[in-house]
Amino acid sequence: xxxxxxxxxxxxxxxxxxxxxxxxxxxxxxxxxxxxxxxxxxxxxxxxxxxxxxxxxxxxxxxxxxxxxxxxxxxxxxxxxxxxxxxxxxxxxxxxxxxxxxxxxxxxxxxxxxxxxxxxxxxxxxxxxxxxxxxxxxxxxxxxxxxxxxxxxxxxxxxxxxxxxxxxxxxxxxxxxxxxxxxxxxxxxxxxxxxxxxxxxxxxxxxxxxxxxxxxxxxxxxxxxxxxxxxxxxxxxxxxxxxxxxxxx
Amino acid sequence: xxxxxxxxxxxxxxxxxxxxxxxxxxxxxxxxxxxxxxxxxxxxxxxxxxxxxxxxxxxxxxxxxxxxxxxxxxxxxxxxxxxxxxxxxxxxxxxxxxxxxxxxxxxxxxxxxxxxxxxxxxxxxxxxxxxxxxxxxxxxxxxxxxxxxxxxxxxxxxxxxxxxxxxxxxxxxxxxxxxxxxxxxxxxxxxxxxxxxxxxxxxxxxxxxxxxxxxxxxxxxxxxxxxxxxxxxxxxxxxxxxxxxxxxxxxxxxxxxxxxxxxxxxxxxxxxxxxxxxxxxxxxxxxxxxxxxxxxxxxxxxxxxxxxxxxxxxxxxxxxxxxxxxxxxxxxxxxxxxxxxxxxxxxxxxxxxxxxxxxxxxxxxxxxxxxxxxxxxxxxxxxxxxxxxxxxxxxxxxxxxxxxxxxxxxxxxxxxxxxxxxxx
Numbered sequence: 001x002x003x004x005x006x007x008x009x010x011x012x013x014x015x016x017x018x019x020x021x022x023x024x025x026x027x028x029x030x031x032x033x034x035x036x037x038x039x040x041x042x043x044x045x046x047x048x049x050x051x052x053x054x055x056x057x058x059x060x061x062x063x064x065x066x067x068x069x070x071x072x073x074x075x076x077x078x079x080x081x082x083x084x085x086x087x088x089x090x091x092x093x094x095x096x097x098x099x100x101x102x103x104x105x106x107x108x109x110x111x112x113x114x115x116x117x118x119x120x121x122x123x124x125x126x127x128x129x130x131x132x133x134x135x136x137x138x139x140x141x142x143x144x145x146x147x148x149x150x151x152x153x154x155x156x157x158x159x160x161x162x163x164x165x166x167x168x169x170x171x172x173x174x175x176x177x178x179x180x181x182x183x184x185x186x187x188x189x190x191x192x193x194x195x196x197x198x199x200x201x202x203x204x205x206x207x208x209x210x211x212x213x214x215x216x217x218x219x220x221x222x223x224x225x226x227x228x229x230x231x232x233x234x235x236x237x238x239x240x241x242x243x244x245x246x247x248x249x
Numbered sequence: 250x251x252x253x254x255x256x257x258x259x260x261x262x263x264x265x266x267x268x269x270x271x272x273x274x275x276x277x278x279x280x281x282x283x284x285x286x287x288x289x290x291x292x293x294x295x296x297x298x299x300x301x302x303x304x305x306x307x308x309x310x311x312x313x314x315x316x317x318x319x320x321x322x323x324x325x326x327x328x329x330x331x332x333x334x335x336x337x338x339x340x341x342x343x344x345x346x347x348x349x350x351x352x353x354x355x356x357x358x359x360x361x362x363x364x365x366x367x368x369x370x371x372x373x374x375x376x377x378x379x380x381x382x383x384x385x386x387x388x389x390x391x392x393x394x395x396x397x398x399x400x401x402x403x404x405x406x407x408x409x410x411x412x413x414x415x416x417x418x419x420x421x422x423x424x425x426x427x428x429x430x431x432x433x434x435x436x437x438x439x440x441x442x443x444x445x446x447x448x449x450x451x452x453x454x455x456x457x458x459x460x461x462x463x464x465x466x467x468x469x470x471x472x473x474x475x476x477x478x479x480x481x482x483x484x485x486x487x488x489x490x491x492x493x494x495x496x497x498x499x500x501x502x503x504x505x506x507x508x509x510x511x512x513x514x515x516x517x518x519x520x521x522x523x524x525x526x527x528x529x530x531x532x533x534x535x536x537x538x539x540x541x542x543x544x545x546x547x548x549x550x551x552x553x554x555x556x557x558x559x560x561x562x563x564x565x566x567x568x569x570x571x572x573x574x575x576x577x578x579x580x581x582x583x584x585x586x587x588x589x590x591x592x593x594x595x596x597x598x599x600x601x602x603x604x605x606x607x608x609x610x611x612x613x614x615x616x617x618x619x620x621x622x623x624x625x626x627x628x629x630x631x632x633x634x635x636x637x638x639x640x641x642x643x644x645x646x647x648x649x650x651x652x653x654x655x656x657x658x659x660x661x662x663x664x665x666x667x668x669x670x671x672x673x
Contacts, residue, residue, distance in 0.1 A: 059657075071665060096655075109665065112659075
């Protein structure tokens, strides 16, 4: 049977097709201002027998397409467990949410924590900071200096952090050192969320921000153990949704 | 009449428009509502209408209007001088820019709202009040009342709540109750007599009993009433005429009992049953209930000041002197387990008892952002929930709508975790 999982995120819509419980096709488009049109286009391009929606915009399809939904927490847990059977902890940094999730041995969600209402410590934050330093988002993690002279970004509010960055630039600090400080401030936020859950191995780093190598390094350094990253870390929720779609009544 | 209330009439009409749209979307859209809710729908439609007219009429009869913010203010004493006791507007993101001229941005939404409602000229109740009673239940309120006294030109009266529940605290509180009684006598020009106080105590106890009855009916699976409707009734309890309110709640409960006998409820049997615990939800704050019930859960109780804490204990009205009455009133109000106390472990037992009584599947801890006492106490509640084996979700939010999506994700993921997610 051919099943589909569509993850409507704040920045990108991810669409995965699974055949006999194996993900076989991956699509990704910017969410933009007309997410419903993007969804329809994606769904028309590759039509599964059953479909399940997840992500921030999941209810859009529930209302307009009578598509059943699960939360991205349940979805990413399933996707990560499928790809890494030993998975017990997930760190998922997406566009506007950062989530940490602990799973039991069977892969069921035991507990989760999410960032509060603001963008602090999320992908959006990284994007804004990269822009204020003049880096491309994709390259940001490659432009961090190991010698950041102990610079810190204290404010977790995106607006104030941006002013901090601007004043550091004005003081003549190296862009690379500031970049490193920004990454560290994000990881501080992630670690403080993780302290509220049980951290067990294996740890899976998911979401678009897992493509940033500097964040992975910081995460492993702070946890003192390896974090595994699936080759398409932003697709794990859509994979999970596609797999659940196969189980629906 | 309206001109005399010193309101910003244009903005006030705007607010009522928004409120009415929200009410239609959240309340009237619910399916399978009890007939008895029609009265409360009517009360809401007249929240800034007929009820205000009634209060203005009461003032013409020389009755005093006492505005309050908190369940620690003894309503019996107010009624004993023929006063009208009104909970003041504090549940919507209104006039916060005005309020921020006085208080810092990171002040809790409830404080900003009560200041904002007044400053933007949107709360007719505060303008009809002869006395506004505050209480030192948190630093934010305590300091804001100083400013509110200036804003309301000297209408504030502040009762001092002790920080601890020991003997010193009880004595302090008893003296505060006594001073409050004297204050009421002096502004109303009426003596509190034993007979009057007995009569007033019966009115308030009857109201509490009706609310207890409603609370207990929610223990049924399926619940005969939605959490949204029950929350609304608990909110209305603070400003409706108490005798009429009690009669209407009891009428509704008769209907709910019949529903229970017929096995009828608002949700399917077996849907997730959630106990909400934490900061008060002043009218029209329906945010969390709307999200949770919109996701298929039923809120079965509120361990909150707008909820159980308001009616859980009755006043022992078997007193034979005013001195004894003051003592008993003080004792009754000290049984309310608010996070303003340290320590406050009795609240944990309250939550446990309530969760058992209402057969809750999980607890959502609700704190208004920057409401430090409840935000911090959430840690202990979580630990206790773990101990008694109940799933727990902690939420911090305010009155704005911008985090609705995130909250919905968290609540739905919580329902999935309980194993009673509705969608798949």
